[in-house]
Amino acid sequence: MKVALFVPCYIDQFYPQVGVATLQLLEKLGVQAHFPAQQTCCGQPLANSGCERDALPIYKHFVNTFQDYDYVVAPSGSCVYHVRKHFDKLDQTAEVQHVRGAAYDLIDFISTVLKVDALPGAFPHKVGLHLSCHGQRGLHQANESEMTPVRDGQLSRLLRSLDGIELTQLNRNDECCGFGGTFCVSEAGISARMGQDRVADHVRNGTQVLTGSDMSCLMHLEGIVRRAKMPIKVMHAAEILNGVLASV
Amino acid sequence: MSHAIRADKFLLDADRTTWHDETLWFVREKRDRAVYAVPEFQELRELASQIKNHTLSRLDLYLQEFEAAAQANGVHVHWAADAAEHNAIILDIIKKQGATRVVKSKSMLTEECHLNPYLIQHGVEVVDTDLGERIIQFRDEAPSHIVLPAIHLKKEDVGDTFHTHLGTAKGESDPQRLTEAARQHLRSKFVAGEVAISGVNFAIAETGAVVVCTNEGNADLGVNLARVHIAAMGIEKIIPRLTDLGVFTRLLARSATGQPVTTYTSHFAKPAPDKEMHIVIVDNGRTQQLGRPDFRASLKCIRCGACMNTCPVYRRSGGHSYDFTVPGPIGAILSPNIDMKKHASLPFASTLCGSCTDVCPVKIDIHTQLYKWRQVLGEANEIPASKKWGMKFMGRVLASTRVYGLGGQFARRALRLLPHGLTHAPSFNAWAVARELPEAPKQSFREWYAKQPQPAPQPQSQVPA
Numbered sequence: 001m002k003v004a005l006f007v008p009c010y011i012d013q014f015y016p017q018v019g020v021a022t023l024q025l026l027e028k029l030g031v032q033a034h035f036p037a038q039q040t041c042c043g044q045p046l047a048n049s050g051c052e053r054d055a056l057p058i059y060k061h062f063v064n065t066f067q068d069y070d071y072v073v074a075p076s077g078s079c080v081y082h083v084r085k086h087f088d089k090l091d092q093t094a095e096v097q098h099v100r101g102a103a104y105d106l107i108d109f110i111s112t113v114l115k116v117d118a119l120p121g122a123f124p125h126k127v128g129l130h131l132s133c134h135g136q137r138g139l140h141q142a143n144e145s146e147m148t149p150v151r152d153g154q155l156s157r158l159l160r161s162l163d164g165i166e167l168t169q170l171n172r173n174d175e176c177c178g179f180g181g182t183f184c185v186s187e188a189g190i191s192a193r194m195g196q197d198r199v200a201d202h203v204r205n206g207t208q209v210l211t212g213s214d215m216s217c218l219m220h221l222e223g224i225v226r227r228a229k230m231p232i233k234v235m236h237a238a239e240i241l242n243g244v245l246a247s248v
Numbered sequence: 249m250s251h252a253i254r255a256d257k258f259l260l261d262a263d264r265t266t267w268h269d270e271t272l273w274f275v276r277e278k279r280d281r282a283v284y285a286v287p288e289f290q291e292l293r294e295l296a297s298q299i300k301n302h303t304l305s306r307l308d309l310y311l312q313e314f315e316a317a318a319q320a321n322g323v324h325v326h327w328a329a330d331a332a333e334h335n336a337i338i339l340d341i342i343k344k345q346g347a348t349r350v351v352k353s354k355s356m357l358t359e360e361c362h363l364n365p366y367l368i369q370h371g372v373e374v375v376d377t378d379l380g381e382r383i384i385q386f387r388d389e390a391p392s393h394i395v396l397p398a399i400h401l402k403k404e405d406v407g408d409t410f411h412t413h414l415g416t417a418k419g420e421s422d423p424q425r426l427t428e429a430a431r432q433h434l435r436s437k438f439v440a441g442e443v444a445i446s447g448v449n450f451a452i453a454e455t456g457a458v459v460v461c462t463n464e465g466n467a468d469l470g471v472n473l474a475r476v477h478i479a480a481m482g483i484e485k486i487i488p489r490l491t492d493l494g495v496f497t498r499l500l501a502r503s504a505t506g507q508p509v510t511t512y513t514s515h516f517a518k519p520a521p522d523k524e525m526h527i528v529i530v531d532n533g534r535t536q537q538l539g540r541p542d543f544r545a546s547l548k549c550i551r552c553g554a555c556m557n558t559c560p561v562y563r564r565s566g567g568h569s570y571d572f573t574v575p576g577p578i579g580a581i582l583s584p585n586i587d588m589k590k591h592a593s594l595p596f597a598s599t600l601c602g603s604c605t606d607v608c609p610v611k612i613d614i615h616t617q618l619y620k621w622r623q624v625l626g627e628a629n630e631i632p633a634s635k636k637w638g639m640k641f642m643g644r645v646l647a648s649t650r651v652y653g654l655g656g657q658f659a660r661r662a663l664r665l666l667p668h669g670l671t672h673a674p675s676f677n678a679w680a681v682a683r684e685l686p687e688a689p690k691q692s693f694r695e696w697y698a699k700q701p702q703p704a705p706q707p708q709s710q711v712p713a
């Protein structure tokens with residue numbers, strides 16, 4: 001199995017430790033992932049801003065970079081969703097179709113491809129899960145509250161398997177955090193307010209560590225937590241799971 | 249003025265924003281409970297979606313069938329290409345009656361056509377009889393929601409309004425007493441009404457009847473007391489058969505308010521003896537939308553408002569921030585069809601979280617259409633020039649490994665070295681208005697990786713050439 005690691009641009013630049021944790025976690029699960037150095041970005045920021053045409057060269061660069069791998073794994077559901085869904089704008093060559101199908105969010109890869117549902121290790125903290133919309137509603141990694149009252153999903157299953165962990169019960173299980181890519185700048189006021197409300201739900205219900213599998217939502221929420229100096233630690237799920245596995 | 253600017257105005261009153269958000273979320277939760285209780289709800293959605301798709305694919309035929317059936321029932325059928333024709337036809341019917349007093353039940357189509365000001369201008373008294381509609385009519389405001397038109401107002405606001413217009417006690421905010429005042433006031437209007445105008449929720453091609461759903465019974469009271477009933481319907485309200493109706497009535501009220509069914513689901517098929525019934529069938533941009541394959545599915549909308557209640561942006565920006573008759577996610581799809589320039593910012597007033605798509609009872613792919621509108625607007629140069637050029641520049645940078653690497657290094661260094669006050673100046677960094685920027689690490693992931701021992705050799709191609 002030839003696995004490539006895709007580290008989205010903002011993680012590469014601002015959260016290198018998330019890329020490291022992803023790589024190490026995969027290694028511990030028996031997967032030697034390779035990081036092709038020529039990778040840049042999936043093009044989502046441009047396309048979401050209405051500039052899909054300007055993003056096409058980025059899409060092509062992405063396909064060229066990753067076409068030789070069986071899987072492309074990224075610690076960010078929204079980039080994966082973008083590759084899967086919106087690379088339909090390219091000519092659908094065998095390479096393009098392959099890369100679209102090969103793209104996986106890290107947690108989805110662990111659950112669906114590696115078929116791992118539980119991990120040994122302990123994380124004795126009160127953990128709040130931020131379900132990212134692209135992962136949840138786009139990639140169907142978790143149940144949607146619009147459809148069913150049953151709260152379940154890949155990441156919550158993995159986390160629940162850890163010893164001593166307590167998952168926060170939120171008032172609004174899967175409300176959007178308000179990041180939305182360039183939305184966070186073009187509609188900065190609403191975006192901030194949504195993020196504040198989201199964090200408040202976690203604070204109200206006792207979250208100590210806020211986590212999720214999409215670093216973009218977490219970057220936004222972390223910005224709000226740090227501005228308001230709230231006693232919450234924001235970590236990507238890869239950091240938690242990797243740390244836990246190291247200790248066993 | 250963009251959606252963001254109008255939204256910022258709404259956000260200034262943080263408490264009202266909280267209240268607005270929580271009130272609509274309460275409705276969304278009520279909807280959830282009603283939906284969870286119907287095990288076949290997802291099948292119902294699929295069925296409704298397919299019926300609508302089918303109907304839209306033969307809209308011309310069903311409209312003709314409907315017209316013939318309605319005429320056979322003794323109903324006068326009129327066709328209006330746009331808002332102006334719609335208004336003129338209705339005024340003409342009223343004038344021929346020698347009438348001056350009209351009672352109207354809730355209709356977003358007449359809002360869309362700006363019928364009220366038009367009739368008033370021509371000397372006709374129009375009274376909106378839905379309670380919420382009446383409140384905003386007193387205040388000379390537009391509805392901020394399609395099901396809950398006065399949802400932006402608190403009961404204290406209603407008290408003030410009724411004090412001014414109905415003479416209730418100053419400071420009265422008891423909902424019961426306020427409703428009673430409205431009831432007494434409306435009763436006199438109902439009795440005096442000569443012509444009743446209603447909207448149409450569903451029009452049944454097979455029978456030529458129209459169906460109107462209300463919770464207050466005001467449409468029925470108006471129609472039964474007046475000599476003439478005028479029903480205004482958009483061309484997309486057609487469903488083929490009477491047996492299809494149950495699918496939609498089961499979905500509509502549950503999605504809208506969490507009720508199993510609306511309190512009144514009234515069928516109007518033919519005029520009572522000595523009375524007249526008219527149906528005005530309106531296009532007003534709908535065939536244009538029908539002709540846009542990417543956006544055609546928006547015509548499936550049954551106006552339940554669920555996408556508004558669930559939309560985290562709508563809940564925090566209020567309906568007026570959309571400046572369009574239909575606000576929220578579906579309005580953001582319908583509005584650029586009418587005026588691309590004016591409504592260019594609306595498809596961007598979304599995080600594309602997809603909750604609207606999942607909640608929609610007729611399975612409109614709302615967030616996908618919002619994404620597609622963005623591309624249409626980008627191609628038509630209707631997005632801000634700074635954004636357009638910024639994105640072009642970014643496209644160049646991100647398509648090249650080398651330029652990207654250098655740019656990243658430069659930006660991180662700048663972030664580390666520049667003073668916080670500069671990097672977080674709200675005037676040129678919208679992110680920093682309410683958020684801290686991430687701390688800029690010394691090395692990027694790729695820099696770290698390059699220093700690691702390299703285990704895996706480049707793999708061979710797996711893909712058939």
Ligand code: SF4
Binds near residue numbers: 548553607610612
């Ligand atoms: S788009 Fe769907 S959810 Fe929104 S109002 Fe129309 S039918 Fe209801």
